[in-house]
Amino acid sequence: MTLHAITVLGHDRPGIIAQSTAILGSLGLNLEDSTMTLLRGRFAMVLISEGAADTASIEAALAPLGSSGDLTVTVRELPDDQQTERRTTPWVLTVHGGDRPGIVSSVVAQVAAVGGNITDLTTRLSGELYLLVAEVDLPVDVDVDAVRAALNATADRLGVGATLSPVEADEL
Template sequence: MTLLAITVLGHDRPGIIAETTEQLAALGLNLEDSSMTLLRGHFAMTLICAGDSEAAVVEEALAPLTADGTLTVTVREVPPGHAEQAPGSAWVLTVHGGDRPGIVSAVAHEIAQVGGNITDLTTRLAGDLYLLIAELDLPATADVPALEAALKAAAQQLGVGVTLREAEADDL
């Protein structure tokens, strides 16, 4: 069984997901994990698939997606297995305020300082308003009040608001 990471990037148009997944299913690949989104009119998709097809065969099957030059497809074999995760808890971080460089860097730095892992991150820009929503895994040893204080200090320097709350099952 081979595990493949597949990316599809480019100008959005109807049918990209259908065309991609039809080819993968025809090759007998199982879609195990995915993330798909629009980023300012550009489509971005990352898939992890398992099956018996080699990367070159999958890349060839997906080549028609790239024929008009608006999409780029990559296929890479990735090692199997999951990273061992220490016991901890799931949290949701939101940041909102005026857009400026360094927001993601500042909050990611504070999370990394306590050994936290960002498992999902989405940002949106609506005019001058910037919104960041992140799902975090914090280790059981993390000092959450200290992290909150550090995040608030970073947010204050950036002129944005920040909230950190424990995730509930329906959040994830």
């Protein structure tokens, strides 16, 4: 059994998810993880699948998705590496304010500086208002007040607001 990362990017239209997942199912692949969204009106999907099919077979089966030129499909085998278990606690980071270059890189650098890991990140631009929502895993022994202070200092420098909140168990 191998893991594959499959990406589908391009012009949005009804049925992309249904068609692509049906193809993967017909190959006996199990969807282990996925994310799908529209980015500035463009379809974007990443799937992690597991099964016995090889990369070439998956690419050939998915080729009809991109045959009209409006979608780009890629398939890449993932190494079978074991993930090490880290002791972390889940948090939600929100940032909002006027749009400007450097918001994402500056804010997530503060999380990385304390050994934190971004596990999900979404940004949206609505007119001049920029919104970032990130799920963050922080090491259990991190000084959360110091992280908040660093995030607030960065946010102040950027002219945006930032909030770091614990995730309640029922929110997962």
